[in-house]
Amino acid sequence: MPTLTIDNRTVTVAEGASVLDAAVELGIVVPHYCYHQALGAVGACRQCAVTILEGSQKGLKMSCLVTAEDGMQVSTCDEESRSFRAQVGEWLMTNHPHDCPVCDEGGECQLQEMTIGSGHGIRRYRGNKRTHTNQDLGPFITQEMNRCIQCYRCVRAYKDYCGGEDFGVMGSRQRVFFGRFKEGPLESDFSGNLIDFCPTGVFTDKTSRFKTRYWDLQQAPSICPHCSLGCATLPGGRYQQLQRVRSGSNRLTNDSFICDRARFGSDWANHPQRPREARIDGEKAEFSVVLSQLEERLQSLVDTYGGETLRLLGSPRASFEANLLLKKLAVRFGAPTPCYDAHPRRAFAARAAGSIPSGQLASLQQLRASDLVLVAGVDPLAEAPVLALALRQVVRAGGRVVVLDPRPVELPCEFEHHSLTQEALLRGLSAPEENELLESLRQQLEAAHHPVLVGGGDLLGGAGLLLLRRFSESCCGDSDCLIFPVLHGPNSYGGGLLEEPGERQRDLLEDLENGKVRALICLEADPAIEHPDPGRMQLALARLDLLAVFDHLPTHSVAAANIFLPTRTLFECGGTYVNNEGRMQAFAPVIEPGIPLEVSGGGGHPLRQFDSGVPGSAPHSAIHLLQQLLKDRQDLFGLRRQIVEEIPCLRDLDRLEAGDSGRRMADCGESLEESRLEIWAQEGELRLLPVMARYGGDQYSRLSQPLASRLQQPCLWIHPLEAAERGFGEGQRVVLRTAVGHFRLSLSCKEKMVRGRVMLPCLPGTPLEVFTPGGLSIPCQLYAEDDNA
C-alpha cells in the first residue's frame, strides 16, 4: 500500500493504483478523457499530465500511466504541467464545434468540465474545422462525429469490453471516424453504453434526446428490474415521465455497464394504458374507499369462512419490504404464508438459491475474476445479459467459459458449448461421477484457481440448483468453487426467503382448484400468465369470490380484478430488491407518480382545462397501501429497522442507501433436502421447451416503446437436421400442436441447439403468452401448415 504526496497532501492507495487514482482519491481534479476506471489507461489523450518530483521516473508524466509508489512526490499545479495540460486542451478543442447550446450532452459533458479544468479558454486556431458525415446508427443512438476528440473510449467500450463486432475506428490523423462499416442499427446488446462512455456529445441517447436538460433532470440511484442481477442504474425523468436510464456504478455487480434492455426498456412506467385509478368491480373509486372496502370484505370473508380461504401472492417484481408486509397481512387475517411466485417451479428455484450459504455464492465481480466458469442451463443474453459481459471479461483475461445448455446460446466471446437436453443435464448433475463430460469438467474446476459455477433457476429448477451446489462442493480444490445462481426476477431471491419453510413446492393453482379458496390478493403479480398453465389458472381466478390486485402494469389479472389498487413503480417509491446472489440493494424514488405531462398534454402545451383529479390522488406505493391495511404508520426507514429486529439475517437492511454497493444478507436460508428429480425418460419424441426471449420476454420490455424494433418475432427454433428429417426448411410455416392449443409459426433453424427439441421464445402480450419459461419440456407435434389445413 504505497503512500504518496500530491500537492503537499498525503494519501495511501491500493497496490497497483495509478497516480491519477490517487489524485481522484484526494479529490484533486486532473483532467482526463481516455482513462476510465472500467477500461483502464492507454495514455492516448495526453490530458492528465502531472509532474513527478520524487519517484523512479521524474518529470512530466501521464498520471494515468504511472503507478503510485511509496514516497512519491507529485505536483499538479506547477507551471510546466499546468501549461502542458492547457496546450493539450487547446489541441483537443481545435476541431470541436461550439454547439454546446444545441448539444444534448451540455451540462453533463466531461469535455466541457475538463477543458475548463485544463485551463484552456480562448481558441487561437483560425483554420477550418474538420467535419464528418454522420451515420444512422438505429433507434437508440444519435451520432455527431464533429464533436469527437478521438479518445477511443467508445471503441474500447463497445468492441473490447462488450464484444460488439460491428463498430470500429476508421481513417487516420484528422480523419479518424468511429462508426459502422455501413449505416444501420448497432447490433450489440450493449450498444447503449456508448452514451455513458463517450466523454462528449458524439453518441447521445436518441430516445431521450432534447427532452430535458441535465440540470432540470430528476435523477436518483436505482436498481434495474429487468432480470435478477440487480445492476445499478441511474434513471432520470421530469414532469412525471421517466425519460432515460444510465448505468450506475457498482463494482460488485455490473461495474459501469448495463444492457440495452435495461437502458431502453423503462418506458413501461409511462405507458398510456398503465392503470392509475383504484376500481371496485370495474368502477372507479377513491383509493381510501377501495382500501376500506377491501378490508371489510376480507374481514367478513375471514369471519365467515376462516383465514384458510384467503390466499396471497407476492412477486419477484415487488420490493422486498412490500413482499414482507404481505406476509404480515397473511398473519393478520390468519391466511397461509403467501406464495412469492405464481410459477411453482420458479418459486422453488428461488428457495433453493436462498438455501446456498452466503459464502458459497459468487458476485459478478468475483465471476469476472474467475479463470474457469461452467455455465449450466443459462442463456445469458436472454436471462441475464450483463452476465454475458462478465463472461467476456473472463475470456479476455485468459480464462475459459464452458456452457452446458440445450439452447443455441450466443455470447460475445469464445466459449465451449455442449448442447444437451434439460433432462440430460439434470440427470448428469444427479450423478456427475457417472457422466464423462461432467467428471472431466469437475477435474478442470478442481484444478482452476477461481472456479465459478453458474446455474439457471429456470432450466435447472430448485432441484437442479441443489444438485449444482453438491457438484460445486465436489469441485473445490485449493480454492472454493463458488456458485452464481440466475433467477428470473429482480426480487426472486427475496421472495424465496419469505416462502413458508419446510414445505415442498407449492402450487397456488391446486389450492384454488380444490374450491376451498374464496379470495386471492395479488401483489404486483399476474398469475393469469405467470403460472405455467395459464388457461386453468384463468378459470380458477374467475371462480373466486374476491380477486384483489395491487399493480402498476396493465395485466390480465388487473382486468379481471374485483378490487384493484394502483401502485407506484420502482421509479416512484423507495424499496429494496435482493438480487440473485443475495445482495440487498436499495432504490430511491426518481420522479413523482402521476400522469406524465407528455401523455396528459398530448406532447404539446400542458393542459389548459381543469380536471377533476384531486392533488394527492396519484397512486401510492404498495408498501404504503399494505401499511394502511396493517395500520402501520412507520416510514420506510422505520420499517426496515423493524424488519431487522424481526429477521436477524437481514441485519444490514437498515444500513442500505440507494446508490451504495448493497449488502449481502447473512445466511438465513432454510436447508433444503435434495429431492427426487422431476424427470423421466423422454427419448425419441419431439418435445417443446418454452424459453426466455432476448427482447420482449418480460412484461417490461413489451410495454416499452423504444424496444419495439428489437422485440423478438414469434417463431419456433429447431435444429436444421431435425427440420430436414421432417422435410422442413428455414422459414417454413408450421403448425405446432400442444396440449394448450395449436399455433401457426415459422421455423427458425438453429445449428447450435440440441436435437429432439423445438424451442419457443415466450412472448407475453401475444397469443404465445400461454407458454412460460421456467418449466420442463412438454409433448408437441409439428405439421406443415398446408397438411393441417
Add this chain to the structure above:
Amino acid sequence: MICLGNFSAEIEIMKKLLLKKQIDAFRRKVAKTEHPRELVIDLLREIQDRNGWVSDEGVELAAQILGVTPIEVEEVATFYDKIYRQPVGRYPIHICDSICCWSRGGEEIANHLQQQLEIKLGETTTDGLFTLLPTCCLGGCGRAPSMMIGRRFYGNLSLAELDRIIEQLREEAKG
C-alpha cells in the same frame, strides 16, 4: 458480407473484383495462416491492382476471404492513404507536404502540378488520367521535394522534371 440473396449474382461481383484463381490462392493462404488478418493489405492491394480502387464490395469480399468482419478490413483500408476507397485516375500522384519537402520547395511543386493539370488537390483530371493527393511523408526526405505516382517514387524534383514526367505519362497512356 456480400449478401444479395442470389448466389450467382454474388459470384459475378466477386469475379469482377478478382479472378477466381486469385481468390482461390488467397483462400489457400488463409487456410495456412494462423492470423489471416495479416493478409489484409496484400488482398486489398490485389483488388486495387485489378480495379484501380477498392469498393465497398471489395472490402466485403476481403472480409469474406479472410473470415473477419467488414469493419475490421475497413479499419485497415482507411488507415492507409495508398489504399483508395474512392475511384482515382489512372496515375494517382501523391505529393509530399511534409516539412522536409516543404522546406525544399514542395509547395511550389504542388502549385505547379495543380496549374498544369487544371485540378485542385484531391481532384481527378477530366480525362481520368491523374489524381492529385497530398501525403504526409514518403520516406524520401533526403531526396526532397518528392512525390509518388502509382508505386514509383520521384525525388529531387524540379518544375522542368515534373513537366517531363507528366508528358511522358500522357504519351504512355496514348500508346
